[in-house]
Each structure stands twice: as C-alpha cells, then as structure tokens.
Amino acid sequence: MTRIITLFCFLLTQLNFSQSAENYLEKIRNNEAALTAFFQQMPKGGDLHHHFSGSIYAEPLLERAITEDFYLNLETMQVAKAKSSKGNWETFSSLKNKGQLEFYQQKVMQTWSAKDYNGVSVPSDDLFFDSFDKFFPVIDGHFAEGLLELKKRALSENVSYIETQLSIIPCDMKVDDLSDFNSKLRRAAIQKDEKAVLKLLDDLFKSIQQKDAKKYAENFNINFITKLHKDLKIDDKRFTMRYQNFVLRFMEPVDLFKNLVIAFISANDSKLVAGVNIVSPEHGENSMKDYWLHMVMFKYCHSKFPDVEYTLHAGELTLGLVQPEDLTWHINSAIYTAGANRIGHGVDIAYEANSYDLLRYMSKNKIPIEINLASNEFILKVKEGRHPFTLYKEFNVPIVISTDDAGILRTNMTEQYVLLAKRYSDVSYAKIKKYVYNSINYSFIQDASIKKQLLKDLDSRFKTFENQFSKN
Structure with missing residues (x-):
C-alpha cells in the first residue's frame, strides 16, 4: 500500500510540473524570443522528415569549396571539381586574386540557401529544388563531416533521434535491354490497369534480380552505411540515427524501379536502414505523369519485402502550382494504393477527394503526417490558416513535427515548434x-529495445525540463 501511495504522489508531482510548463507556455505564447528559449530547451525527440544534403548549412560547404579550390559557375553558382566547357567558370583562388571572392561568396549563399531571399528574384520552389545540384559536388565524399555536424546541432537543441535520407544507392547496373518496359508500364498506367502493371513489374523484378541487384544493396549497407555509422560512433547514450533509402521521381520507370528494388533489399537486410522514400519535386513532369505508377511500384515492392516500412512525399502541392484536378488524389493514392506507413507534407489534403474519409482512415490506421512548417511556407507559400495542420489535428491523425531541409531553409527543429505554438x-x-x-513511437527504428530506450530517455529529459517550471 505504501508503494502505491508513493507512486501516486510521484505521478501527481510530475503532473503538477507538466501543468507548470503548460502555464508558462500560455504566458509566453505571443513572445517569440521567450518561445525560442522554451523550445530550445524542451526535448524534441526525433526528426523523421529529414534530407541529409538539404540539412547541411551553406557556410561549411562554401568553406570547403574555397579550401579545395573548386570551380564556380559565375552565372548559376554551381560548383565543380573540374571546369566545364559550357558556361563561365573560375576557381575560387582566381576570384580571390581578383578581389571578387567576397562578392561571389554572398551570391553563393543566396543561391545555395534561403539566406536573404527577397521573394522576387526567383520563384521560391525553384531556388529550393535547384540548389541541391549546385552544392552537391562539395558534399560528395564528405558525408562524415555532414553527419557529425548534424549530430552536434541535434544535441545542442535537445533532439535525440534523426531519421535521415542520406544518399541514393550507387548502381551501374545496365538495363538498356529492359527499356521496352518504360512504354509498356506507362501504357498500362494510363489505363489504370493495376493488374497489367503488376504483371510487368513481376517480369521486370525477375530480370533485375538476375542482374545481381542484391550485390548493390549489400555493398551499400556494408561499405557505406555500416562503416560510416560505426566509424563515426554516431549512436551513443544521448543520440541515435537511422537512414532512409530513397529513389528519384524524375527517372524513367525502369531506372526508378531498379533503384526501388535495391532500396527495399537494402532496408530489408540492414537494421540501420530504417525505410524507403521517394523524393524530387512532386510537380515535376515525370513526377506527375508517373505518380500512380510509382505508387503501384511501392505496393509491389512491399509484397516482396513486407517487413520494410516506407514514408512517401505526397501532397506537397498547392493551388496554382498545379492544375486543380491534380490536387485531388496524390495522398489518396499514397495511402490506399501504395500503403504508405507515413505521409510527408500532405499539404493538399483539403483538396483531396473525400478528404474527410481519408483523414478518418489515417487516424484509424495510425498513419502519421510529417508536418514541415518552415518548408511549406517557403516552398509552397502555405502557412497559418492555409496550412492543413488544424485539419489533421481535428481528425486525430498522428502528427510529427520535422524540419525537412534545415540547411537550405536556414531553420532548425526549435523554430518548427516556435511556429507551431x-x-x-x-x-x-x-x-x-x-x-x-510520436516522433519516436512512429519512427521506423527496427530494434524495439532501442525505441524503448529512446522513449525512456524522453521521459527523463521531460522530467528535467518540466522541473524548472516548478520554481517559477
């Protein structure tokens, strides 16, 4: 009986501490500086919608490009290790000798990220999506430095887990002999003939297996993911990281499916690879044309690898970016056709056909929505009342708060919670x-004991955080 009373008193005390934190938050609700201090210290669990290359800030990338004396395209601000025959390229050392380095440093920062964005010079979505190719040559071969930067920043703002989309899986598999499948798949997709598409994918899958797809997955898992993760000692008592494989929407169907199969094999065979995703602008030409086909591809791969989880960028669209009818079915297809375990962005949910039924389905089946407030504001110009956050909340869809691409967007996890509050x-x-x-409970961590430990750690962090407010 004494133990029960003691436990009751403990829980009551913690409830009082939590209420004190609640009261303090309401007191500072309209004070952005106070909110920042509050959420900077609050435990934030995991960042589940996270692109590695877009999360590195431009400053260290630019510093590396200057140190290694990359070539810079003076029109586009793209960098390269070797000079191209097209465009006006100069080394950073040459620019320094001419006294022009500082000028171009500023232009690079404004092209590789949202720094100083004026809302006029270039469409925000173009600036965002075009930036990756401009700075990627500086990231390539320097994944270790980037991972350590991300871990350090996560620890500084009380983030204990990141599920990042690190890299595509290198693959030089020749599939020219399979190119006929591109037109066959698209013809079947136009007719929405799922049975025909699945039959074609079955034939394609067998051919890809015969070309030793497993070899590419094994090499990626062992010589890249596992080696990098262990050499850097990424996981420790304060922090855990897992990785998502991803494929690119703009590729031709055969190439995309080849990469998707290898991505699923990799995730199926490694506990460090938490799941699979699909990226690139959702409003791109191939992205729109092949969207339903891509969803059927995920459905097919799930039938072959049922233990692999996947989250899909879906509904990262808004009125004006695409035609109205294109806003009505992407999330539906990601959930009902592809069977996504989580949805990334989901901004066009209000336009989706039978959106209330869709929201109820997500709620009933515990399909979380990854909310990216700063990203949606910059890329899509969707914020506040236009953002569907309230819709998801009112229908009790599980919500997780994420950053998306904190480096390009010049943001962090703390700011996402400030914007939310x-x-x-x-x-x-x-x-x-x-x-x-939710960010831990709905993570794709495969090892149940690790997830349990992260939740236990959150309990401890929140206890420490909330105890501060009992003194106010």
Missing part, C-alpha cells in the same frame, strides 16, 4: 509533448 494557439503543451513522443 505561435500560429496555433489552441495547441496545448500536452499536445506538443504528444507530438514529440
């Missing part, structure tokens, strides 16, 4: 805390 005053501290726990 500032813009949606009806979101209580208890709800926000729930979103934090």
Whole structure:
C-alpha cells in the first residue's frame, strides 16, 4: 500500500510540473524570443522528415569549396571539381586574386540557401529544388563531416533521434535491354490497369534480380552505411540515427524501379536502414505523369519485402502550382494504393477527394503526417490558416513535427515548434509533448529495445525540463 501511495504522489508531482510548463507556455505564447528559449530547451525527440544534403548549412560547404579550390559557375553558382566547357567558370583562388571572392561568396549563399531571399528574384520552389545540384559536388565524399555536424546541432537543441535520407544507392547496373518496359508500364498506367502493371513489374523484378541487384544493396549497407555509422560512433547514450533509402521521381520507370528494388533489399537486410522514400519535386513532369505508377511500384515492392516500412512525399502541392484536378488524389493514392506507413507534407489534403474519409482512415490506421512548417511556407507559400495542420489535428491523425531541409531553409527543429505554438494557439503543451513522443513511437527504428530506450530517455529529459517550471 505504501508503494502505491508513493507512486501516486510521484505521478501527481510530475503532473503538477507538466501543468507548470503548460502555464508558462500560455504566458509566453505571443513572445517569440521567450518561445525560442522554451523550445530550445524542451526535448524534441526525433526528426523523421529529414534530407541529409538539404540539412547541411551553406557556410561549411562554401568553406570547403574555397579550401579545395573548386570551380564556380559565375552565372548559376554551381560548383565543380573540374571546369566545364559550357558556361563561365573560375576557381575560387582566381576570384580571390581578383578581389571578387567576397562578392561571389554572398551570391553563393543566396543561391545555395534561403539566406536573404527577397521573394522576387526567383520563384521560391525553384531556388529550393535547384540548389541541391549546385552544392552537391562539395558534399560528395564528405558525408562524415555532414553527419557529425548534424549530430552536434541535434544535441545542442535537445533532439535525440534523426531519421535521415542520406544518399541514393550507387548502381551501374545496365538495363538498356529492359527499356521496352518504360512504354509498356506507362501504357498500362494510363489505363489504370493495376493488374497489367503488376504483371510487368513481376517480369521486370525477375530480370533485375538476375542482374545481381542484391550485390548493390549489400555493398551499400556494408561499405557505406555500416562503416560510416560505426566509424563515426554516431549512436551513443544521448543520440541515435537511422537512414532512409530513397529513389528519384524524375527517372524513367525502369531506372526508378531498379533503384526501388535495391532500396527495399537494402532496408530489408540492414537494421540501420530504417525505410524507403521517394523524393524530387512532386510537380515535376515525370513526377506527375508517373505518380500512380510509382505508387503501384511501392505496393509491389512491399509484397516482396513486407517487413520494410516506407514514408512517401505526397501532397506537397498547392493551388496554382498545379492544375486543380491534380490536387485531388496524390495522398489518396499514397495511402490506399501504395500503403504508405507515413505521409510527408500532405499539404493538399483539403483538396483531396473525400478528404474527410481519408483523414478518418489515417487516424484509424495510425498513419502519421510529417508536418514541415518552415518548408511549406517557403516552398509552397502555405502557412497559418492555409496550412492543413488544424485539419489533421481535428481528425486525430498522428502528427510529427520535422524540419525537412534545415540547411537550405536556414531553420532548425526549435523554430518548427516556435511556429507551431505561435500560429496555433489552441495547441496545448500536452499536445506538443504528444507530438514529440510520436516522433519516436512512429519512427521506423527496427530494434524495439532501442525505441524503448529512446522513449525512456524522453521521459527523463521531460522530467528535467518540466522541473524548472516548478520554481517559477
């Protein structure tokens, strides 16, 4: 009986501490500086929607490009190790000798990221999506430095887990002999003939297997992911990281499916590879044309590798970016056709056909939405009341808060929670805390004991955090 009373008193005390934190949050709700201090210290669990290359800040990338004396395209601000025959290229050392380095440093920063963006010079979505190719040559071969930078930043703002999309899986498999499948798959997709598509994918899958697809997955898992992760000692008592494989929407169907099969094999065979995703602008030509086909491809791969989880960028669209009818079915297809375990962005949910039924389905089946507030504001110009956050909340869809591409967007996890609390005053501290726990509960971590430990660690971190407010 004494133990029960003691436990009750402990829980009551913690409830009081949590209420004190709630009261303090309401007190500072309209003070952005105070909110920043509050959320900087609050435990934030995991960042589940996270692109590695887009999360590295431009400063260290530019510093490396200057140190290694890359060539810079003076029109596009793209860098390269070797000079191209097209365009006006100069080395950074040459620019320094001419006294022009500082000028071009500023232009690079404004092209590789949202720094100083004026909303006029170039469409925000173009600036965002075009930036990756401009700075990627500086990232290539320097994944270790980037991972350590991300870990250090995560620790500084009380983030204990990142599930990052690190790299495509290198693959030089020759598939020219399979090119006929491109037109066959697209013809079947136009007719929405799922049975025909699945039959074609079955034939294609067998051919890809015969070309030793497993070899590419094994090499990636052993010689890249596992080696990098262990050499850097990424996981420790304070921090854990896992990786998502991804494929590129703009590729031709055969190439994309080849990469998708290898991505699933890799995720199936490694506990460090948490799942699979699909990226690139959703409004791109091939992305729109082949969207349904891509969803059937995920469905097919799931039938072959049922233990592999996947989250899909879906509904990262808004009125004006595409035709109205193109806003009505992408999330539906990602969930009902592909069977996605999580949805990334989901911004066009209000336009989706039978959106209330879709929201109820997501709620009932515990399919989380990855909310990326700063990203959606910059790329799509969607924020506050136009953002569907409230819709997801009202229908009890599990919500996780993520950064997307913090480096390009010049943001961090703390700012996502500041925006959340500032813009949606009806979101209580208890709800926000729930979103934090969601980021671990709905992660794709395969080892149950690691997930359990991360949740236990969150309990401890929140206890420490909330105890501060008992003194106020």
